[in-house]
Amino acid sequence: MSTGPGLESLVDQTxxxxxxxxxxxxxxxxxxxxxTNIILDESxxxxxxxxxxxxxxVLGLYIIRGDNISVVGELDEELDANLDLSKLRAHPLKPVIx
Amino acid sequence: xxxxxxFKELVGKEVTVELKNDLAIRGILHSVDQYLNIKLExxxxxxxxxxxxxxxxxxxxxxxxVVRYVQLPPDGVDIDILHDAxxxxxxxx
Numbered sequence: 001m002s003t004g005p006g007l008e009s010l011v012d013q014t015x016x017x018x019x020x021x022x023x024x025x026x027x028x029x030x031x032x033x034x035x036t037n038i039i040l041d042e043s044x045x046x047x048x049x050x051x052x053x054x055x056x057x058v059l060g061l062y063i064i065r066g067d068n069i070s071v072v073g074e075l076d077e078e079l080d081a082n083l084d085l086s087k088l089r090a091h092p093l094k095p096v097i098x
Numbered sequence: 099x100x101x102x103x104x105f106k107e108l109v110g111k112e113v114t115v116e117l118k119n120d121l122a123i124r125g126i127l128h129s130v131d132q133y134l135n136i137k138l139e140x141x142x143x144x145x146x147x148x149x150x151x152x153x154x155x156x157x158x159x160x161x162x163x164v165v166r167y168v169q170l171p172p173d174g175v176d177i178d179i180l181h182d183a184x185x186x187x188x189x190x191x
Contacts, residue, residue, distance in 0.1 A: 071117070
């Protein structure tokens with residue numbers, strides 16, 4: 001009952017990546033490897049702030065190195081559509097400290 | 099190998115994973131691998147108001163290297179089996 005493929009079930013799905021420096025990047029997973037390096041297509045970064053709504057920065061096709069990845073979340077498009085990002089206020093995520 | 103086997107026993111149970119960036123995620127343990135990467139289903143971030151960053155995420159993959167704690171249900175542990183396995187592991191290859 002081990003994970004086996006791991007991220008295989010998420011390929012071609014929209015995912016939300018949290019990186020070690022506290023960034024949140026959303027995009028379509030195209031590929032990955034054993035080191036959790038990932039290829040993210042149509043990606044954009046969501047910048048959270050306490051002063052203004054969520055900012056979205058378009059990035060495009062990215063490779064994110066595995067050592068820098070904390071969480072890979074499966075984005076539920078329905079839930080995401082219900083979110084009003086312009087109203088969201090939050091502190092940016094903290095960086096990972098080993 | 100011990101903890102990998104131990105987590106495999108816990109698949110299906112609800113756990114809370116606390117990460118090294120202080121984020122804490124509660125969910126059902128779906129799977130684990132040799133790196134102790136964890137896949138959780140039906141997740142709920144512990145302090146959702148402080149961390150709305152994962153509101154649209156149902157299931158997630160957490161890299162083993164970034165886990166600080168895994169909080170387990172108290173009845174998820176068979177202490178005797180764990181002791182035996184630890185002794186075997188300590189005996190060496």
